[in-house]
Amino acid sequence: MSDERPLIVVxxxxxxxxxxxxxxAVEEVPGGGPFNTARxxxxxxxxxxxxxxxxxxxxxxxxxxxxVDDGVDLSLAPSTADPTLVAIAELDADGVASYRFEPPxxxxxxxxxxxxxSGLPKxxxxxxxxxxxxxFEPMATTLAxxxxxxxxxxxxxxxxxxxxxxxxxxAAYRERLARLVPRVDVLKVSVDDLxxxxxxxxxxxxxxxxxxxGPSLVLVTDGPRPVIAVRRSGAAAFVDVPAVDxxxxxxxxxxxxxxxxxxxxxxxxxxxxxxxxxAVVDATRFAVRAAAxxxxxxxADPPHLADLGLGPDPMP
Numbered sequence: 001m002s003d004e005r006p007l008i009v010v011x012x013x014x015x016x017x018x019x020x021x022x023x024x025a026v027e028e029v030p031g032g033g034p035f036n037t038a039r040x041x042x043x044x045x046x047x048x049x050x051x052x053x054x055x056x057x058x059x060x061x062x063x064x065x066x067x068v069d070d071g072v073d074l075s076l077a078p079s080t081a082d083p084t085l086v087a088i089a090e091l092d093a094d095g096v097a098s099y100r101f102e103p104p105x106x107x108x109x110x111x112x113x114x115x116x117x118s119g120l121p122k123x124x125x126x127x128x129x130x131x132x133x134x135x136f137e138p139m140a141t142t143l144a145x146x147x148x149x150x151x152x153x154x155x156x157x158x159x160x161x162x163x164x165x166x167x168x169x170x171a172a173y174r175e176r177l178a179r180l181v182p183r184v185d186v187l188k189v190s191v192d193d194l195x196x197x198x199x200x201x202x203x204x205x206x207x208x209x210x211x212x213x214g215p216s217l218v219l220v221t222d223g224p225r226p227v228i229a230v231r232r233s234g235a236a237a238f239v240d241v242p243a244v245d246x247x248x249x250x251x252x253x254x255x256x257x258x259x260x261x262x263x264x265x266x267x268x269x270x271x272x273x274x275x276x277x278x279a280v281v282d283a284t285r286f287a288v289r290a291a292a293x294x295x296x297x298x299x300a301d302p303p304h305l306a307d308l309g310l311g312p313d314p315m316p
């Protein structure tokens with residue numbers, strides 16, 4: 001029997017997070033924004049394909065195995081002998097991570113147009129891009145091309161998840177993002193992202209400026225403070241975040257993006273429904289639940305539907 005669920009393609013990087021905790025303990029876990037997002041979507045009952053190169057090295061086998069275990073389609077994930085990207089995440093006493101990345105020539109970064117000669121599958125309903133997929137070349141150019149060529153009916157979601165330590169040319173990055181966002185429908189950013197992109201503006205003003213550039217919706221997260229949902233019209237809604245004991249913040253933003261998209265697609269919604277503020281708030285609340293669950297766990301370990309007290313359908 002064919003799978004009739006809408007296909008969500010998540011494109012970008014996968015890596016190993018080498019987590020150095022404040023007490024000096026070191027742990028290595030699979031990660032990367034798009035990798036985490038793909039796993040979270042699959043765990044939330046979505047049909048999802050990961051688009052990105054995976055190394056044939058030991059770390060690559062771990063990444064591939066985790067995706068397969070969660071039910072992610074790897075038909076768009078070519079293999080390469082290039083080494084797996086490693087992100088060294090150093091946690092402070094509050095569990096907040098700072099990053100550095102190695103080696104520069106890695107499996108994720110090398111994604112080229114030739115790796116996906118047919119482009120997105122015809123059955124694609126949504127495309128999610130972000131994190132280092134918008135930084136490292138040629139991957140960044142490849143993903144920008146996918147976004148630009150996306151069919152009119154494809155919902156495009158972008159989560160820059162900006163890692164300043166990985167950005168060698170800030171001006172070039174800002175220009176690339178400016179070219180990308182006119183075709184983006186939902187742009188998810190953190191307050192930290194906005195401070196880097198527009199340090200002279202307050203978050204709400206910066207979000208409205210981004211919405212003016214093309215996205216129908218800008219979602220702004222700010223840790224334990226309310227999420228701001230800003231529409232292109234400038235209208236904004238605020239969604240509270242519950243109090244939770246934070247273990248670390250790794251993967252929380254990815255779980256948020258995935259859960260918003262899972263709720264949106266699970267409700268049969270598309271690009272044209274983003275003007276429905278009630279639906280936006282509903283999907284944002286679901287995203288907040290998923291992110292709150294994730295920060296209570298070590299590393300990037302997004303919830304399954306059962307963890308959120310739900311059945312097989314993300315629209316209870």
